Amino acid sequence: MQNFLSVHDVPDINRLIDSALAYKANPLKDNTLGAGKRIGLLFLNPSLRTRLSTQVAARNLGMEAIVFNVDKEGWALEFEEGAIMSGSTVEHVKDAAPVLGQYFDVLCIRTFPSLKNREDDYSELYIKQFVKHAGVPVVSLESATLHPLQSLTDLITIREAYTAARKPKIVLTWAPHVKPLPQCVANSFAQWVNAWGEADFVITHPEDYELSEEFTKGARITHDQDEALKDADFVYVKNWSTFNDYGKIYSNDPDWMLTEEKLQLTNKARVMHCLPVRRNVELSDEILDSPASLVTREAGNRVWAAQAVLAEILKGA
Ligand code: CP
Numbered sequence: 001m002q003n004f005l006s007v008h009d010v011p012d013i014n015r016l017i018d019s020a021l022a023y024k025a026n027p028l029k030d031n032t033l034g035a036g037k038r039i040g041l042l043f044l045n046p047s048l049r050t051r052l053s054t055q056v057a058a059r060n061l062g063m064e065a066i067v068f069n070v071d072k073e074g075w076a077l078e079f080e081e082g083a084i085m086s087g088s089t090v091e092h093v094k095d096a097a098p099v100l101g102q103y104f105d106v107l108c109i110r111t112f113p114s115l116k117n118r119e120d121d122y123s124e125l126y127i128k129q130f131v132k133h134a135g136v137p138v139v140s141l142e143s144a145t146l147h148p149l150q151s152l153t154d155l156i157t158i159r160e161a162y163t164a165a166r167k168p169k170i171v172l173t174w175a176p177h178v179k180p181l182p183q184c185v186a187n188s189f190a191q192w193v194n195a196w197g198e199a200d201f202v203i204t205h206p207e208d209y210e211l212s213e214e215f216t217k218g219a220r221i222t223h224d225q226d227e228a229l230k231d232a233d234f235v236y237v238k239n240w241s242t243f244n245d246y247g248k249i250y251s252n253d254p255d256w257m258l259t260e261e262k263l264q265l266t267n268k269a270r271v272m273h274c275l276p277v278r279r280n281v282e283l284s285d286e287i288l289d290s291p292a293s294l295v296t297r298e299a300g301n302r303v304w305a306a307q308a309v310l311a312e313i314l315k316g317a
Contacts (some may be wrong), residue, residue: 001071001137001309001312001313001316002137002313002314002316003131003139004137004138004139004140004148004149004309004312004313005124005127005131005138005139005140005143005148005192006140006146006188006197007148007151007188007191007192009038010129010150010152010195012036013152013155013192013196014196015277016067016152016230016308016309016312017094017152017156017159017308018206019160019308019311019312020032020152020301020304020305020307020308021156021159021160021304021312022057023057023060023303023304023307023308024303024304027060027307028060030060030311031060031061031062032062032312033062033315034058034060034061034062034063034128034173034310035063035103035174036119037062037063037064037098037106037314038063038064038065038066038103038104038105039054039055039058039063039064039065039066039104039105039106039107039108039310040066040068040103040104040106040107040108041066041067041068041108041114041141042068042070042100042108042109042110042141043068043069043070043071043109043110043141044070044071044077044109044110044111044112044126045071045110045112045142047110047141047142048275048276049156049227049274049275049299049302050110050141050142050149050150050302051067051141051298052138053142053302053303053305054108054139054141054302054306054310055067056306057303057304057305057306057307057310058306058310060123060276060303060307061307061310061311061314063105063106063310063314066104072182072262074186074225075090075091075096076088076089076090076138077089077090077091077092077093077096078091078092078093079093079099079126079129080125080252081123088250090160093129093130093133094129094133095136097129097130097132097133097134098133098134099302100134101133101134101135101136101206101272103254104136104139105136105137105185106136106137106139106310106313106314107130107134107136107137107138107139108138108139108140108141109126109127109130109138109140109141109143110137110140110141110142110143111127111142111143111144111186112124112142112144112171112182112184112231113144113145113182113247114144114247115180115182115241115246115247116246116247117246118246118247120247121145122144122145124143124144124145124210124215124274125144126143126144127140127143127144127177137313137316138235139309139310140180142184143184144182144184145182145183145184145188145212146184146187146188146190146191147184147185147274148192149302149305149306149309150185150188150189150272150302151188151192152186152192152275152305152308152309153301153302153304153305154189154192154236154272154274154298155192155196156172156301156304156305157192157272157294157297157298157301158170158199158234158272160297161234161270161280161294161297162233162234164233167198167199167200167202167204168198168199168200168233168234169190169199169201169202169231169233169234169267170193170199170201170232170233170236171202171203171228171229171231171233171234171235171236171266171269172186172189172190172193172202172204172219172236172238173185173203173204173205173206173225173228173229173235173236173237173238173256174204174205174209174238174239174240174251174256175208175237175238175239175256175257175258175281175282175283176239176251176253176254176257176281176282177239177248177249177278177281177282178252178281180241180242180247180248180249181239181240181241182240182241183211183212183240183243184213185240185273185274186203186211186238186240187211187212187215188215189236189238190203190211190215190216190219191215193219194215194216194218194219195200196216197218199276201218201219201220202219202220202221202228203219203220203221203222203224203230204222204223204224204225204227204228204229204254205221205223205240206223206250206253207223208238208242208244208245208250208251209242209243209251210243210244211240211243211252212243221269225256225262226262229262229263229265229266229269230265230266231265231266231267232265232266232267232269233266233267233269233270234269234270234272235258235263235266235269235270235271235272236272236273237258237271237272237273237277237282237283238273238274239282254281256273257280257281257282257283257284258283258284258287259284259286260284260286260287260290263287263292268292269292270292270293270294271283271287271288271292271293271294271295272294272295272298273295273298274298275295275298275299277295280298312313
């Protein structure tokens with residue numbers, strides 16, 4: 001594996017899940033694979049799980065991990081080609097990324113979308129500029145449109161929790177929120193479940209919350225949440241802002257919050273969320289604090305997803 005930016009970088013999803021579960025069973029089995037190698041974790045946005053799980057994963061492989069909060073401690077970066085830098089940006093990524101590539105063997109980057117201009121966000125300019133100029137493998141810690149480490153984690157968690165012989169029914173449901181959020185987690189989850197191909201996959205959301213067909217193609221989409229939830233084995237809860245009239249909140253309908261009553265429609269579904277979650281806005285206390293919730297196990301599995309990906313990159317380097 002050269003870079004890890006989306007499911008398209010993964011030749012065999014099930015093999016990567018197997019690798020992650022093997023690390024979960026024996027975290028230090030490859031603890032010299034990354035000896036003498038350094039990983040740089042660059043954050044242009046906040047994080048709890050991604051930051052810490054990737055550091056733990058790197059150290060399990062014997063790597064040194066260094067975190068750089070670019071947004072708070074670094075120079076303001078410019079990403080546009082040919083920019084006349086007479087404004088607030090101080091250093092062009094064309095100058096910064098090759099320097100970082102000298103310091104680190106692997107660069108990991110979190111760069112959220114602006115939610116102001118869809119064309120700019122969906123061009124993935126920021127992470128592509130790092131890939132172009134760093135000269136070392138780049139791992140997405142969540143980019144403008146995708147969150148691949150989260151999605152790999154989600155499939156690991158589903159495979160681990162599911163024991164029946166038939167394909168699981170997986171429902172991705174929109175949930176209310178108080179502010180406009182990126183589409184990254186939903187896009188990425190849809191992309192990975194569709195590429196995995198081992199589920200009956202349904203996406204449900206209010207009208208006007210369509211995601212890009214680039215990611216959802218292959219899923220059944222409905223605006224009827226109750227109908228979608230019927231017989232579900234897994235319910236993945238996530239808010240996202242509008243894609244078409246980009247980055248807005250049209251509906252914050254509290255009726256879309258998953259409750260115990262709605263869960264009765266499912267096949268005793270396990271409930272997932274990437275965290276952080278707004279309690280009693282996106283998801284009710286009664287579900288988050290119940291045995292149906294997989295959210296803590298899911299967040300724990302972030303370590304094994306990151307470890308499997310970093311190991312693939314180290315083996316390919
Ligand atoms: N799920 C997730 O990416 O969490 P953080 O934003 O805390 O890293």
